[in-house]
Amino acid sequence: MSEVLRRPIEASPGFDARVMAAVRRAPAPLPARAWAWLREPRAMAVSPLSGLAAAAALAAVLVAGTWAAVRTARAPGATGEAAAPAARGATSVVTFVLVAPRARTVALAGDFDGWDRTSLPMRRGASGLWTLDVPLAPGRYQYAFVVDGRQFVADPSAPRAVGDDFGTPNSVVTVSGGAPRGAGGSL
16 A cells, blocks of 8 residues: 555646746735635534623623713713803803814813813814804803813904903803804914
């Protein structure tokens, strides 16, 4: 039997050429190989206990995410709403706008939120347009924009408040009941 294994095998014509062509071929780039691997169907064996554990883990993640979202939405200032003015009665939504294309962050601070520089973050839009809708009860409010967490900037398109205690001019918005209104300018 060992003599049978020692005899040379006749390869088909072109076998060497096919092998060398396969060796010379460059492998596909990693992303293409990974995508091909992900698309290929595979057989998986999952025990019922493993499947139940995976389903329970997924349900726990979904419940925790939903609970966190509901909790965040109910937190004062989490949706850009000031808690104190909304509690006073009928409110009007005031849209605050600032054009600050070089700013990394912009927030709104005013006497409606205790001048908290982080509770009312603004959303960045196209070309550095920062906006925030805040429901405010009728009244007169002083406010400023907080650029990059430290620089208080008055609203360029709103009237200035008289007599600021800290040396930085503030802006004023007057809210009367009724339709939504806007406040804002560019930096």
